[in-house]
Amino acid sequence: MIDLQADADPGDDPWLLVTDWLPADDDPDRPQAVLATAGTDGYPDARTVLLSAADRTGFAFHTHRASRKVAELAALPRAALVLTWPGATRQLVVRGDAVPDADASAARVWAARSDHLRRLAWLNDDALAGLDRAGRVAGWAADVPSGAGSPPAPSWVGYRVAPVELTFWAGGVDTASRRLQFVRDGSGWARRWLAG
Secondary structure, three states, X not given: OOOOOOOOOOOOOHHHHHHHHOOOOOOOXXXXXXXXXXOOOOOEEEEEEEOOEEEOOEEEEEEEOOOHHHHHHHHOOXXXXXXXXXXXXXXXXXXXXXXXXXXXXXXHHHHHOOHHHHHHHHHOOHHHHOOOHHHHHXXXXXXXXXXXXXXXXXXXXXXXXXXXXXXXXXXXXXXXXXXEEEEEEOOEEEEEEEEO
16 A cells, blocks of 8 residues: 555556555445535535546446436536545545546446446436335335346446546644645646645
8 A cells, every 4th residue: 555654755647546545446345435516506515426436537436317416517517526545544535527437337337236236226216215115115126127237227327537636635643644636737647745
């Protein structure tokens, strides 16, 4: 694990840190991230999403097509993600442009989803949420396509936050916390250390 409190040079490529800090995309234990968007009413909006995948093209998440976040990204396709590691005194903040996830990537993510998450994509909507408990339990038991070879739910859509800025934060016990910020600079990255 690259330690930002150590004296070693972390390098000029933020993806070395990203791949060091994040699990591989095929790891079933996916990290959660807080997704922040600009609300259509002008207020900031935030919610927790499952990080589906990450590579040099960006950080992917998938959601319901009718969700508020999708409407907000349609109005202003910019977002921030905050990934934290509880107990590890580190976090990553990603700021960038939200673009539709590529079909091939979305297909890989769907195939890797658990049956529970696939069922959520098929069934979890406002109509189900508005039912009493017995109705929600009955609705949840509905027959839907399942298994890794099943087609994605029509409601399921993916986005990728293509970063323009990546900020890695490291806490300290015997020293102050600090951040290492990378800002897109043409085809590369400019980096600087900041107070935590």
